[in-house]
Amino acid sequence: MINEAIFREYDIRGLAETELDDAAVERIAMAAAAVYVREGKKEIAMGMDGRPSSPRIKDHFARTLARYGLRVIDLGLVPTPVVYFAAFKHKMDGAVVITASHNPSEYNGCKILLGTAALYGDQIKEIYRLARDGPFPAEKKGSVKSKDILPEYLAYIEKNITLKKKLRVVVDGGNGTGGITAPELYRRLGAEVTPLFCDVDGRFPNHHPDPTVVKNLQDLIAKVKETGADLGIGLDGDADRLGVVDSRGRILWGDQLLVIYARSILKDHPGATIISEVKASEVLYSEIRKYGGVPIMWKAGHSLIKKKIFEVNALAAGEVSGHIFFNDKWFGFDDAVYAGARLLEILGDSTQTLAEIYDTIPVAFNTPEIRVDAGDDVKFRIVDAIHDHFKKILPVIDIDGARVKFPHGWALVRASNTQPSLVVRYEADSAAELQAIQAQVDEVIRRVQAQIGG
Numbered sequence: 001m002i003n004e005a006i007f008r009e010y011d012i013r014g015l016a017e018t019e020l021d022d023a024a025v026e027r028i029a030m031a032a033a034a035v036y037v038r039e040g041k042k043e044i045a046m047g048m049d050g051r052p053s054s055p056r057i058k059d060h061f062a063r064t065l066a067r068y069g070l071r072v073i074d075l076g077l078v079p080t081p082v083v084y085f086a087a088f089k090h091k092m093d094g095a096v097v098i099t100a101s102h103n104p105s106e107y108n109g110c111k112i113l114l115g116t117a118a119l120y121g122d123q124i125k126e127i128y129r130l131a132r133d134g135p136f137p138a139e140k141k142g143s144v145k146s147k148d149i150l151p152e153y154l155a156y157i158e159k160n161i162t163l164k165k166k167l168r169v170v171v172d173g174g175n176g177t178g179g180i181t182a183p184e185l186y187r188r189l190g191a192e193v194t195p196l197f198c199d200v201d202g203r204f205p206n207h208h209p210d211p212t213v214v215k216n217l218q219d220l221i222a223k224v225k226e227t228g229a230d231l232g233i234g235l236d237g238d239a240d241r242l243g244v245v246d247s248r249g250r251i252l253w254g255d256q257l258l259v260i261y262a263r264s265i266l267k268d269h270p271g272a273t274i275i276s277e278v279k280a281s282e283v284l285y286s287e288i289r290k291y292g293g294v295p296i297m298w299k300a301g302h303s304l305i306k307k308k309i310f311e312v313n314a315l316a317a318g319e320v321s322g323h324i325f326f327n328d329k330w331f332g333f334d335d336a337v338y339a340g341a342r343l344l345e346i347l348g349d350s351t352q353t354l355a356e357i358y359d360t361i362p363v364a365f366n367t368p369e370i371r372v373d374a375g376d377d378v379k380f381r382i383v384d385a386i387h388d389h390f391k392k393i394l395p396v397i398d399i400d401g402a403r404v405k406f407p408h409g410w411a412l413v414r415a416s417n418t419q420p421s422l423v424v425r426y427e428a429d430s431a432a433e434l435q436a437i438q439a440q441v442d443e444v445i446r447r448v449q450a451q452i453g454g
Helices: 024-039 053-068 080-089 122-134 151-158 178-189 214-227 254-268 282-289 301-310 338-349 354-358 379-391 431-451
Strands: 012-015 043-050 069-077 094-099 109-113 142-148 168-172 192-196 231-235 244-246 273-277 294-298 317-320 324-326 370-373 400-405 409-415 421-427
Touching: 012 094, 024 053, 024 109, 024 122, 024 142, 043 053, 043 080, 043 214, 053 094, 053 109, 069 080, 080 094, 080 109, 080 151, 080 338, 109 122, 109 354, 122 273, 122 421, 142 370, 151 178, 168 178, 168 338, 178 192, 178 231, 178 338, 192 214, 214 231, 214 244, 231 338, 244 338, 244 354, 254 273, 254 317, 254 324, 254 338, 273 282, 273 301, 282 294, 294 301, 301 324, 324 338, 379 400, 379 409, 379 421, 400 431, 409 431, 421 431
Parallel strands: 043 069, 043 094, 069 142, 168 192, 168 231, 273 294, 273 317
Antiparallel strands: 012 109, 094 109, 231 244, 317 324, 370 421, 400 409, 409 421
């Protein structure tokens, strides 16, 4: 029996020793093989994070794929974006990354690519149905071969990034796989690097590897202040998301970072399209327009953003959660270590420090993401009802939930793709306006939940 709940919107993730035992891993790999064979795919890249369960799951998955005639290129212990790099750079037929990203150490899972596109939504549901019921292709001899892709990955970035002055940076690897690449890369670029928790340990003994949570950045903030560094870069468990702090210990979230990246890109590429998500600050969209770019607000979710990048040929994209995507000088996928290198390049070419650049970003008063419990069976109905309520009186953007535009701010209510909850965020021009908007929308949410239930 396979637990359907581990098949999430963007990946597969569950408890490693129970929900992803050998039998479950085999069935999931058989399902992936069925899709690859059906689509005429032959060569698949595979990598893993540093969790204690990852070698077992990776080896079992790889052997199963090979049983169906696929050629598996085993990249070993690497950050998730390094697997993406192999798939994009070498035009591979697909990829599988064994990781549970920033989840606690007892979890594991996999991200699956068909060609260079990550499976999501109905494609993940198909993997579940195939894993449960089949059919599976005829077995034939394939292979599993190891390859060290890290030298090529590091050399590619080193060749394409120029650091014009020496910067001091603290790198908090969170004991995830980013510790393998980030300190080495930044030193090669010419930075003075202080590593923090950069030894890979999938038990995550120092702090949870999620740089979007303020408490997880406290060690980084302290080390930046202690060493007098120009900035600090924190990475999540599989190094596809980053958090950044300036020399004063202030946190730059994903949409603030994208302001900095957008300004830089638009200098060289006037009129470029840049994408973010419905949770992002209005400041970001205003800054993109101010600097001559074309902003697109899109659905939240790294797989959806990646797909949109190629549809509209955007040069960059980003999410509040720290997924940052570059499609100039890079391949359009999210890579926190590469994003850190791009930030170092920008700072190396600037007369301003990161703290001074931070001060040029317009101030907005906003909340973090707020989770409101709502059952999977009703959460979308609740959002629809909130949308219908507000559209009678205010403009509402409905590409992903309901983003309600108030005269001096906005409120977002959307259904989580991964949890039985609503995701709510507020922003306004002042603290008083923020409080007023939040009170008004909170009251509507409570009233709708009382009517619908859940």
